[in-house]
Amino acid sequence: MSTARKHLMPPPAKSRAVRPIPKSSKGHFVGEFVYDNIKGKPQRLGFASYTEFKAAICLIYREDFADIEEQLASLPFNHPKGATSQHFFDFRFTTKGGQRICISVKPERIATTYAYQAMIGAVKNAAIGNICDAVATVTERNISPIELHNAELYHAARKPEPEIDAIVVDGLAQLETTVSVNEFLESIGLSGRGFFSVARAIRSGHARLFTPEKIRGKTLIERGVAE
Numbered sequence: 001m002s003t004a005r006k007h008l009m010p011p012p013a014k015s016r017a018v019r020p021i022p023k024s025s026k027g028h029f030v031g032e033f034v035y036d037n038i039k040g041k042p043q044r045l046g047f048a049s050y051t052e053f054k055a056a057i058c059l060i061y062r063e064d065f066a067d068i069e070e071q072l073a074s075l076p077f078n079h080p081k082g083a084t085s086q087h088f089f090d091f092r093f094t095t096k097g098g099q100r101i102c103i104s105v106k107p108e109r110i111a112t113t114y115a116y117q118a119m120i121g122a123v124k125n126a127a128i129g130n131i132c133d134a135v136a137t138v139t140e141r142n143i144s145p146i147e148l149h150n151a152e153l154y155h156a157a158r159k160p161e162p163e164i165d166a167i168v169v170d171g172l173a174q175l176e177t178t179v180s181v182n183e184f185l186e187s188i189g190l191s192g193r194g195f196f197s198v199a200r201a202i203r204s205g206h207a208r209l210f211t212p213e214k215i216r217g218k219t220l221i222e223r224g225v226a227e
Helices: 002-006 050-060 114-127 145-156 162-173 181-187 191-204
Strands: 031-036 042-047 065-070 075-078 084-087 091-095 100-105 134-138 207-209 220-223
Touching (some): 031 050, 042 050, 042 065, 050 065, 050 100, 050 145, 114 134, 162 181, 162 191
Parallel strands (some): 100 134
Antiparallel strands (some): 065 091, 075 084, 207 220
16 A cells, blocks of 8 residues: 555645636636646646636746746736726746746737726736736737647646657657658557657657647657757
């Protein structure tokens, strides 16, 4: 029993949301997912809309990702109409270089209005230099279908498979030409069961995409630069 327990994954850390996220909401896509933080520890992250989910997973799998916090505490600011108000940022994204970016996720139809642009301008004045270094608004139009597809794949493939990964990395080190993912896996005797391993190899730099595209079986890859 004690040996089995040593191999159990640690429970994910709780969501760091300060503003409560509803457990369910009619007409809204709400929930949580678990990702591995930069230290490799499982962390829960809550989202209050499908666009928030898509924005979060794309941010987590950026190369410059260091941290992400969701549903920050209210930020007091002076509204353009003159009244004191408060704003709730959906995320604070921190890069490996230490830059903190507060993010509001909004539908495009709202984000492009004069009222929102005026309001977020006032919010920026209160936020920058206080709780972040920059402020950004993310809408559905800012989320690249290619980036989203690959981020979701990286997320699904995030857990290593040491034996398969070793075969894939060794095969990539000997790769002399550009080849499709399917052809590469056939050549090393893994076929489809090595697909997630190739995704991890792309993430780690052992392989790279010939052109930026959704990672699929037909996608062309070449040897990367990782040692």
